[in-house]
Amino acid sequence: MGKWPRLPDVIGLGEIMVQFNAVTPGPLRHVTFFEKHAAGAEANVTVCVRRQGLSSGFITRLGADEFGIYLYNWLRGEGVDVSQIKFDTTAPTGIYFIQRGFPIPGRSSVVYYRRGSAASKLNEEDISSEYFADARVFHLTGITPALSESALKTSKKAVKCAKNHECKLSFDTNIRPPLWKDAEEATKTLLPFVEQADILFTDLADTMILLGEKDVDKAIENYPFDGSRDRGLQTWGERRFSRLKKGENKG
Amino acid sequence: MGKWPRLPDVIGLGEIMVQFNAVTPGPLRHVTFFEKHAAGAEANVTVCVRRQGLSSGFITRLGADEFGIYLYNWLRGEGVDVSQIKFDTTAPTGIYFIQRGFPIPGRSSVVYYRRGSAASKLNEEDISSEYFADARVFHLTGITPALSESALKTSKKAVKCAKNHECKLSFDTNIRPPLWKDAEEATKTLLPFVEQADILFTDLADTMILLGEKDVDKAIENYPFDGSRDRGLQTWGERRFSRLKKGENKG
Amino acid sequence: MGKWPRLPDVIGLGEIMVQFNAVTPGPLRHVTFFEKHAAGAEANVTVCVRRQGLSSGFITRLGADEFGIYLYNWLRGEGVDVSQIKFDTTAPTGIYFIQRGFPIPGRSSVVYYRRGSAASKLNEEDISSEYFADARVFHLTGITPALSESALKTSKKAVKCAKNHECKLSFDTNIRPPLWKDAEEATKTLLPFVEQADILFTDLADTMILLGEKDVDKAIENYPFDGSRDRGLQTWGERRFSRLKKGENKG
């Protein structure tokens, strides 16, 4: 008994969606079969962390439909705590389709059906401060604040709760242009999260949008990031993962 | 040369969607693979009519995306005139999923992702009066007026254009409860189409909603339908198809 | 917080296996593709009970392999408590194949790879008496005591723990001839469970084996079942489910 930790080590907040992956490559107009998966940047982090042995929990809203149940059971099956997930009866679960190898060979592109999805209905009441009591890391990406006005407020409250419990903020800028009106809106919204981040994941493309700065060295110099914490600002090949201790790469 | 009739015999107006059919039966949460098809009540009529040898054309808006191109090419491939189809850059193509044999064995249920779809952006400018010049039948269902306020106006203009060119109105009541606020809204919106119909497809369920009348004989007696035209009001087993010449079934 | 009931309402004990279902009917020699599922008589009960709103838990041993992880995550995903499941590093997870429609059309047959599986390593230490503290029903079938000598002892201890906590024993005779040396062994082993059962599931085939009695009325008369409890002894068409209150069906 009592094996399961009451409160998780790592908490994620965001949208988890059903992904329909084209079985054959080429433009979707010619694809006949699609394979269902579960996917979402923040959800993936909570699952990976769990596989490594830490406890984790995920906060979101899902549609009260079969796809919502699928995602709920998938997260629960992976051992992620789902006690903070709500089923929203007013909006569907977000989904998207993956087109493979077209128009650019070897690259994928994405078609979303997420506008007005259940996750965009996230609101401040979905965040319970006590849930962060034992958490060491709260992971958020730049996608969640872009989902809706109420999702932005929810993100801010979650950050505040994390800070109140000395839980570190892990933030991945993850700017998806189709989700924003313009670069200015993205900048204005996301910079406050960057400034509060303890661990940061980003890349050059996002940095250029956020700082309006194309010179990498200058970007690192001016990055709005408190030196007393861990930080990341480096693109590693094709991979988005990066981590940089302040001063380490600079003379 | 010149084989293709400039203007179609039969015209349809409505939404055509991409259907994702579960490859295996059961709740969608457990389905892994889905097969893509094209489907839509009014589009199906234009395709079937074409296969029987008449010319036909379809009026709609599609998303400017791969699924829109798929539907456009599918209709064109079947020989349906697509000259009146517009690609809308502000909204996605509507899609839906089919769950088979669950919860009721042998029955299917449907999950829509069509709210705010390209077809809901249909407006009066999409209807060209000259397009009806040679048409003998204009086919409409109760789905199209339910898509949006502008789609309702588009439906009305199309009926007016048809009447101006002595083209018969074929109307299928096809009431989909999830698309309507309440029965009253459906009744108020659809009765004018029923009253103008020259050919009518309906069934008892729809009749009960439209007339608030459960007695079949009374329903036929009171059906708001001009006796000088063909009419239909009879359910034929599971099939929705029905046709009734005035007076024929009554003493 | 604290939504999850610490101790389950319903507890199952037994083997859960990976099922490989032939995608096409006919003899397995001609089948090319197989589809993976999770299955097991007792596990299915804990999942169904969970879907109806009760809490449930499952006790077993799984191989420390990918198939074991699959089953663990599947149960957990369905909301079944998995705190009592152990991974056994000395034995593989049991699996089986389903052949469809051959040699008897419309019927399935089964090929097991379960001999020496992890579940056959179940032993008395796997049963924690406190786990039954809040349980209302403990479900067991005649399969588990047949798996091995230690699995039989485990079954007996679990029944004793249930009885100690006033938890009812639900027993499904479920005699699988390939798992038993002979009918005598099955009878000697299973009758004590039947005698202690509060709820009983059985059918004529099993009754004939257990009582050596082919006359249904006599079988009911002589059934070794305490009248102060619920009981079942009736075959319902093809279905194995049956329930009979003492005296109800008899004059």
Add this chain to the structure above:
Amino acid sequence: MGKWPRLPDVIGLGEIMVQFNAVTPGPLRHVTFFEKHAAGAEANVTVCVRRQGLSSGFITRLGADEFGIYLYNWLRGEGVDVSQIKFDTTAPTGIYFIQRGFPIPGRSSVVYYRRGSAASKLNEEDISSEYFADARVFHLTGITPALSESALKTSKKAVKCAKNHECKLSFDTNIRPPLWKDAEEATKTLLPFVEQADILFTDLADTMILLGEKDVDKAIENYPFDGSRDRGLQTWGERRFSRLKKGENKG
């Protein structure tokens, strides 16, 4: 109205076939599943040209069978004018199978079922001179003249019609040895087309067959090609596409 160009910019003549692509690599004896596609060198050109915004039309004969209807609808769906396609009731639609990665890894080989196909029944009556009135390019390959005696005559008439309407001849030598009795027959038949070509696609292998000349520079020098027109005679890596303006590559 009137959007569709009456007569196409680009015209293709040849055979379009149903391709059955092995789903798994290896010798066809071991392949269980095949995926249907539409394919044909000249048809592909008319489809690609159409996707780039020009109008195009295709001339062929198809079997009056399901595969013929499939190909007809596919071309029509892609927007290619099909008014000149005839269904032949005396011969089947040509088909072929693709074996992948065997015997040479990374390469495909082909099994044809095209002998006596509907396209081999093409005859001069299938070419309507007026159809070329607005055409800018007529595309032909060395496959079509190889299909049958009547297909050769059809090819010649089509070239004459093109020339009469100042439509350029685009010719791809495309010598498929299995379709010819011997190299001499291919040479005698194809050289006249090469000599009349305005745009030429070829490669070294075909050049060696047509000119009996292995030296590239000599081949270019002696190529039977009128210098006042565009020309091509160069292999570009693995790709067959080549284009060479007279004198450009020579000092």
Add this chain to the structure above:
Amino acid sequence: MGKWPRLPDVIGLGEIMVQFNAVTPGPLRHVTFFEKHAAGAEANVTVCVRRQGLSSGFITRLGADEFGIYLYNWLRGEGVDVSQIKFDTTAPTGIYFIQRGFPIPGRSSVVYYRRGSAASKLNEEDISSEYFADARVFHLTGITPALSESALKTSKKAVKCAKNHECKLSFDTNIRPPLWKDAEEATKTLLPFVEQADILFTDLADTMILLGEKDVDKAIENYPFDGSRDRGLQTWGERRFSRLKKGENKG
């Protein structure tokens, strides 16, 4: 050693083909995937007989291609003697496609690519008289004599060889109209085989063609069949199998 019977009990002669079965029902134009099988009326008999414990052998010509190798290995794998099968380098292996449930629900239709196939090249040299030395039954259908002039001669020689070795002739009329010029040709060609048959499989449709007689009783009365042998002339529901001992069904 020496377990394999040198000469078979049952011999079949005919065409075995690769069957491509539509994975989904409906017109082939809409089918994307096809599943490969081996099939042929006479080959099926040799395989079934083998599964029942008798030895059997099959005589045919296959294309010297992957499909030919597939069929050769399939027969050999089933234990059928393949020593009399020749690979023909001048003609392809016959194939066909199965369309399911269209246009008649529940019924299949077939598209052949067998004209000029390797089996149509069968000739008298393919029949070795000694091969029939131990045979008890030689099975032939009305398909083989219809394949070509040389296949007809081959069939006749095989019947003669069988008769010489006191091997019974099992003949299934199996008239496939597309393989015959007209009913007269079928009648003239097949009646001699019927007259020599010891075991006959036929049905009413074939009987009407062969005898020009629609009255069943009269057909049985006049059937050109030697009374000293087993005979069959009865349709059993949808199944083609029939067997009738002379005089048994008649007063």
Add this chain to the structure above:
Amino acid sequence: MGKWPRLPDVIGLGEIMVQFNAVTPGPLRHVTFFEKHAAGAEANVTVCVRRQGLSSGFITRLGADEFGIYLYNWLRGEGVDVSQIKFDTTAPTGIYFIQRGFPIPGRSSVVYYRRGSAASKLNEEDISSEYFADARVFHLTGITPALSESALKTSKKAVKCAKNHECKLSFDTNIRPPLWKDAEEATKTLLPFVEQADILFTDLADTMILLGEKDVDKAIENYPFDGSRDRGLQTWGERRFSRLKKGENKG
């Protein structure tokens, strides 16, 4: 008649299993579909040799089940003599699953269900000395002696029979650690086979286990291999195939 060689040129002894290949890459817990194949190191050799034109035969025990029949028919279909294969009614056919690309991308791993399989029941009575009368090569791997005590004795008897008929022993060390208690057991069991081998296949990993020697040159120097015969002791890239004439690689 009499085309089939009574006794094979090449003989293999070992286990042939049904392989279930994951259709999609990743951990098996997430794989839904599996594709059935036949596989086994020694069986593959007899099939390849047969495709090259030699005759071959395979000695094993299969389960008296559908998977056993599948393997039997597959070998027979490939032309391998199956007269020495026995169906064992007391044990199942061995099977295994292939996981692709996980945890190491580009590499496969394997999950066996072969313990106590039919092949482990191989015993000395399964070896008929006369079967080796015409054989030129007997192929064995280090897997077969590891299956069971009786399989080891069977291997020894087969080697003796081969030697008696001047048939060369081809031995592939092929040490699969999960099949052995420890390295010592493998060494003690396999060295005698190495010493008797005429043709040897091995690699560095196996050599290190067998000789306890990591230095390649020393290993070659000390390899317990009679110089008067062919020998192999060289790793060729990733491939296990190696062959070395004594003295050739050494100064």
